[in-house]
Amino acid sequence: MLYFLCHFSDVDECANKEMHGCDGNAMCVNEKPGYKCNCHIGSKLDNTGRSCRTCPNDSWGIDCNMSCACSTAAASRCDPVSGCVCNPGYTGTHCEANINQCLNKTCGAHAECIDQPGIDACQCMPGYRNINTSSESSLQCQDIDECAETSLNDCDQKCNNVDGGYNCTCYAGYHYDSTLRKCVDINECEFKTSKCSHICNNKEGNYSCDCPPGFRLDQDGHTCKGTSQKIVTITLDYTVTENVDWNNQTSKKYTELKTATEQLLYNVLTRVMKDLVSVTVTKMWSGSLHVDTDLLVSGTNSASSIAQGLTALYKARDLALLDQHVTVTNVTVGGQPFHLNGSLCQRREEIEKCLDGQVCEEEGGTCRLVVDALH
Numbered sequence: 001m002l003y004f005l006c007h008f009s010d011v012d013e014c015a016n017k018e019m020h021g022c023d024g025n026a027m028c029v030n031e032k033p034g035y036k037c038n039c040h041i042g043s044k045l046d047n048t049g050r051s052c053r054t055c056p057n058d059s060w061g062i063d064c065n066m067s068c069a070c071s072t073a074a075a076s077r078c079d080p081v082s083g084c085v086c087n088p089g090y091t092g093t094h095c096e097a098n099i100n101q102c103l104n105k106t107c108g109a110h111a112e113c114i115d116q117p118g119i120d121a122c123q124c125m126p127g128y129r130n131i132n133t134s135s136e137s138s139l140q141c142q143d144i145d146e147c148a149e150t151s152l153n154d155c156d157q158k159c160n161n162v163d164g165g166y167n168c169t170c171y172a173g174y175h176y177d178s179t180l181r182k183c184v185d186i187n188e189c190e191f192k193t194s195k196c197s198h199i200c201n202n203k204e205g206n207y208s209c210d211c212p213p214g215f216r217l218d219q220d221g222h223t224c225k226g227t228s229q230k231i232v233t234i235t236l237d238y239t240v241t242e243n244v245d246w247n248n249q250t251s252k253k254y255t256e257l258k259t260a261t262e263q264l265l266y267n268v269l270t271r272v273m274k275d276l277v278s279v280t281v282t283k284m285w286s287g288s289l290h291v292d293t294d295l296l297v298s299g300t301n302s303a304s305s306i307a308q309g310l311t312a313l314y315k316a317r318d319l320a321l322l323d324q325h326v327t328v329t330n331v332t333v334g335g336q337p338f339h340l341n342g343s344l345c346q347r348r349e350e351i352e353k354c355l356d357g358q359v360c361e362e363e364g365g366t367c368r369l370v371v372d373a374l375h
């Protein structure tokens with residue numbers, strides 16, 4: 001009878017906490033007859049049917065009936081209420097989808113948008129770095145000076161910083177090989193960029209010129225000139241008034257007298273010897289003043305040139321050495337006296353004879369081949 005009554009007049013057990021057994025974390029839902037306990041999203045009833053427990057690992061939703069199965073790389077965790085929580089740049093139930101971060105995104109100067117999940121969309125372009133340390137939201141991209149740190153460049157000689165990158169450059173004599181990424185010696189001889197008139201020697205970073213026998217490299221370092229070298233002993237009537245240590249060629253007095261003598265001889269000889277290269281006093285001794293002089297002459301007719309030079313020297317009357325007026329009193333070439341008298345060819349012969357089969361022509365004092373008219 002009681003049952004019958006109850007059937008028709010339901011009691012709302014949920015209205016009175018004393019009348020239902022649902023725990024505080026569960027919701028009481030009245031039913032006819034009786035009632036039931038329900039759980040909030042993200043939890044489900046335990047075995048007692050009265051108490052709710054948070055969804056166990058990898059499940060979520062109403063009564064935990066959804067499986068998370070989140071993408072491990074793209075999700076940070078499985079939330080019992082909402083499911084997979086995606087890392088920045090990912091979306092989808094399992095965080096399996098990429099969000100294009102660059103849609104409608106504008107980055108600042110020297111910055112670019114990179115749609116790569118997990119990083120901020122705006123990044124400094126290669127060669128630049130963010131110098132704004134206070135806030136990530138406003139990038140300030142500044143050129144990296146790769147040349148300031150050796151670890152940031154691979155230049156082996158010179159580094160040239162430029163906006164957004166750097167260039168490697170080389171010292172003179174090298175060129176940059178972009179394949180080898182280093183400076184390589186320029187072979188000036190192979191590429192005919194040297195100015196050598198005769199023989200070119202390539203060297204690391206430069207080159208040098210050489211001359212065949214009988215030629216001498218000019219002071220320009222490139223041109224070979226025919227040369228002749230003669231040791232001539234000249235006596236000047238210079239009175240040595242100060243103590244000169246003739247055995248010490250590095251003493252001050254000796255050096256002064258040597259330099260002044262070289263200058264004097266050069267000045268006189270060069271008036272008539274346009275091919276005179278240098279005058280070097282190799283030895284001095286006293287009496288009057290005796291000097292051994294190394295005359296270096298370029299050109300093809302050096303013997304004649306020296307003969308004319310020595311003649312001019314003999315005849316000069318305006319010579320001044322240091323504070324004295326001097327004249328040349330004697331000249332010997334190869335130990336033999338040089339004579340002022342005679343023709344240019346005779347004087348030339350005292351310097352150097354013409355070769356066999358050659359004769360000296362008075363005009364210019366040059367040697368020429370004898371052509372036998374009978375043959």
Ligand SMILES: [Ca+2]
Nearest residue numbers: 144162164165
């Ligand atoms: Ca740079």
Ligand SMILES: [Ca+2]
Nearest residue numbers: 186203205206
């Ligand atoms: Ca070279």
